[in-house]
Amino acid sequence: MLSSVAIAMATKLFLSLLLLLLSVTSQLSSALSEKPPIRNPPSTPSNTVQINSNSVLVALLDSHYTELAELVEKALLLQTLEEAVNKHNITIFAPKNEALERDLDPEFKRFLLEPRNLRSLQTLILHHIVPKRIGLNEWPNSTTESTQHNSLSTDPIHLSTFDSQVKLAGTAKVVHLDAVVRPDGVIHGIGRLLVPKSVQQDFNNRRSLRAISAIKPEGAPEVDPRTNRLKKPAPPVPAGSPPVLPIYSAMAPGPSLAPAPAPGPGGPQHHFDGESQVKDFIQTLLHYGGYNEMADILVNLTNLATEMGKLVSEGYVLTVLAPNDEAMAKLTTDQLSEPGAPEQIMYYHIVPEYQTEESMYNAVRRFGKIRYDTLHLPHKIVAQEADGSVKFGDGDRTAYLFDPDIYTDGRISVQGIDEVLFPAEEKKSELKPTSHVKVVAKPRRGMSMSSLSLLVNRVVFGRN
Numbered sequence: 001m002l003s004s005v006a007i008a009m010a011t012k013l014f015l016s017l018l019l020l021l022l023s024v025t026s027q028l029s030s031a032l033s034e035k036p037p038i039r040n041p042p043s044t045p046s047n048t049v050q051i052n053s054n055s056v057l058v059a060l061l062d063s064h065y066t067e068l069a070e071l072v073e074k075a076l077l078l079q080t081l082e083e084a085v086n087k088h089n090i091t092i093f094a095p096k097n098e099a100l101e102r103d104l105d106p107e108f109k110r111f112l113l114e115p116r117n118l119r120s121l122q123t124l125i126l127h128h129i130v131p132k133r134i135g136l137n138e139w140p141n142s143t144t145e146s147t148q149h150n151s152l153s154t155d156p157i158h159l160s161t162f163d164s165q166v167k168l169a170g171t172a173k174v175v176h177l178d179a180v181v182r183p184d185g186v187i188h189g190i191g192r193l194l195v196p197k198s199v200q201q202d203f204n205n206r207r208s209l210r211a212i213s214a215i216k217p218e219g220a221p222e223v224d225p226r227t228n229r230l231k232k233p234a235p236p237v238p239a240g241s242p243p244v245l246p247i248y249s250a251m252a253p254g255p256s257l258a259p260a261p262a263p264g265p266g267g268p269q270h271h272f273d274g275e276s277q278v279k280d281f282i283q284t285l286l287h288y289g290g291y292n293e294m295a296d297i298l299v300n301l302t303n304l305a306t307e308m309g310k311l312v313s314e315g316y317v318l319t320v321l322a323p324n325d326e327a328m329a330k331l332t333t334d335q336l337s338e339p340g341a342p343e344q345i346m347y348y349h350i351v352p353e354y355q356t357e358e359s360m361y362n363a364v365r366r367f368g369k370i371r372y373d374t375l376h377l378p379h380k381i382v383a384q385e386a387d388g389s390v391k392f393g394d395g396d397r398t399a400y401l402f403d404p405d406i407y408t409d410g411r412i413s414v415q416g417i418d419e420v421l422f423p424a425e426e427k428k429s430e431l432k433p434t435s436h437v438k439v440v441a442k443p444r445r446g447m448s449m450s451s452l453s454l455l456v457n458r459v460v461f462g463r464n
Contacts, residue, residue, distance in 0.1 A: 056185030057085050060092060063180055063187065067100035068128075074113065075121045081129070084152065089133040090185040093157070093169045095193045104193060111203050120202045126152035127196045133186055134159070136177060139167050155196035170194045223249045243315045247352045248377055250311065274312030277412055278305050284407040284414070285322065291406070291416065293328035302343050308350075312411050317354040319372075319413040321381070321392060323420045324402060331420060347376035348421060354413055357404030360390050379423040393421050 052058075057078075061069050072078065084090055100109075112121045129152045139159050140147055146160040160168045167174040169190055176189030221244050222231045234244035243250070282298060282305060285291040298305045308318060336342055351372045363370050364385040371380040382394040390401040403416025 052184070054182055055085055056090065056092065056180060056182040056187060057081050059180045059182055060094065060187060063094070065094040065097065065187070065189070067097045068094050068125075071100070071112075071121065072125055075118065075125050077122060077125055080126075080152075084129070084131060085184050088131055091130040091132065091134040092185065092187045093128045093130075093172070093174075093190050093194065094179070094187050095128070095172070095190055096175065099190075099192045108195075108203060111206060117202070117206070120199045123153045123196060124193075124199050127155055127157070127194055127199075130157060134188075135186070136167075153196060153198075155198065157194070221245070242317075247311065247316050248375070250314065250316070251307065251375065272313050272315060272411060274309040274314075274411075277312050277409055278309040280409070281320075281407045281412050281414060288403070288406055288416075290324045290326075290403070291322050293325045294322045297328075297342055297346060302346060304343065304346050308412075316352065317411050317413075319351040319353060319355040319415065321349040321351070321399070321417050321421070322406065322414050323349070323399070323417055327399070327417070327419045344376055345420065345422075348374050348379060348381070348423060350375045351381065354411070355415070356408055356413055357390070357401060357415065360401070360415075361385070364390055376423065381421065392417060393419070395424060397422060 060072070063069070072081070081090075111117055112124065130149045131152060132149070134149065138147060138149075139161050141161065141164075143161055143164065146158045148156045148158050150156050157170055162168055162173075167177065169188065172190040172192045172194055174188050175191045178186060179189040180187035221234055223229065223246065224231050228249045230245055282295050285295045298308075311318065331345075335345070351374055353372070355372075360370070360383060364383055368384060370383045372383060374381055381392055383390055383392050384394075385391070386400070392399045392401070397419060399417040399419035399421055401415055402418040405413070406416050407414040
């Protein structure tokens, strides 16, 4: 009795557990069916491109055009070409290996392989690829006609026929038509590399100026030593440009005894009024005070004022290092007694270029010592920085920039200094200061304006 009851209860329990298990299983299956499917991660562009093993691009990498294939890899263009092949047929004009190994300019090849010129290399490679299939029928039959096809670069390729048998792609001869034929493209072998204008321009801009054939070197103008004038007429120069004839030749006597005027942008056109500028410069020295001796030497003991006026009128520029009256008073009789000595002293204080206090100080600050040419050939004046100013001379006798920018008009610059300068080899002839004799004129600081103007006009330009 008990065993039958136990068996019935066990059976009932087993059926209940079975129903519960079936219910849970059905719920799990329904939950799994409602869950969204797992998506694959988005693929990168490189993964989306699928290249057939029979592709023209694979054929290029495996062909005997190994030099071009290496350039394609170095230009990082494999992905770009794979995308182009998947979109449409392409035609590759492949230069033969000899054109890239032996016939190519080594300097140009180095330019292409430099990392900074990657864009130029890519443009060069893409210029050899046309995004369409080009067969024999694409070339014109007539030698007077040509067809144009856009390449993957910005420059198109022109196809033409020469002698009815020779096919040309740009300037290159097609040496092997249909060298490689594939379902997605074709390769034609050509005899030389095609260089687009943009790459050639980049190459010209990067290489040294000596290698640019567009610049024709020209020699310096030749000066006839007998006449101190140019052997050949110089081409015209714009107004304001430096004269072609060197200033030293312009100062030298010409065929006549008197100094001949120097050819330049001035002359009969009178772009510069040197006479008025020299007059203003001397008047400024007299008005400034402390430089009367310098002005007196310029207009009385020498004819430098007239000569400076001619030079300025012809387009030359001058910088005058003017010693003050205290420095000029130290000149001795021996230093001024020899013929031409005053002129040589003044020539040594005139620099044939335009300099201001700022330009000279910046130069000595940057370069240390600067050697300026003077009108006293072949001597130069050494300038260097000292005590926050500019010091001229090298050795025992030096002078400091004492009164800067006394006169500056763009053609003549006057800088006051506190000593008279002499070339190095002429210092031996100097005597002790105890035996000096003052031979310069007395200061004229008390002159009236009318008397001053009359003096300058009379002594400088011979006017009454």
